[in-house]
Amino acid sequence: MPNWVYNSVKTADKKETLKLLHEESEKLAGGIAMLLIPRPADAHETWYDWNCFHWGNKWGACRQYYGDGTLNFETAWDKMSNPFLRALAKSVPNFIYIYEEEQGWGGEIEFSNGEIIFQKEWDEPDFVWENPKHDENEDEFYYLPYDFERERGETFPSGWYCYGNLGDKYYETLDEFYLED
Secondary structure (H helix, E strand, O other): OOOOEEEEEEEOOOOOHHHHHHHHHHHOOOOHHHHHHHOHHOOOOEEEEEEEEOOOOOOEEEEEEEEEEEEEEEEEEOOOOHHHHHHHHHHHHOOOEEEEEOOEEEEEEEOOEEEEEEEHHHHHOOOOOEEEEEEEOOOOEEEEEOEEEEEOOOOOOOOEOOOOOOOOOEEEEEEHHOOOO
16 A cells, blocks of 8 residues: 555636646546556556656556645655646646645645746654653644744644644643643
């Protein structure tokens, strides 16, 4: 089973184009990757190498869905490739691509007029994994000893996070943690 990378493509000015790309590709094996960079029929024997080279990952876009100017999908093990992003920029020249692997590493790339104008990557946060604290449900909380910045403007303060997941409840101090018990 792969580690999944969660991807989103957001656009403000080409929402209908992005929606149409989704509708034309959601049933394809490889999703929007297969639509924009179709795998040739003669690549059947070498599909894995071909996919990784052209799409950046094993299966292309999986479990994709669209809503209000954002196309979301998952990829196995890695983000989409630069050739894929350049192909997307031909149809949707202004977009922000954000990807984050389930362990916490990820990045953000912004395109304007088909060109990259911003790019940032981050590694997974360095939680203190020794001696987790447990709540009444036996959930484990791990300490993040510094403020952690992901994409522009999104900073997670140091504190205690449930299972080390930045999206879950956190406590700034142990006193707050125990106060809720």
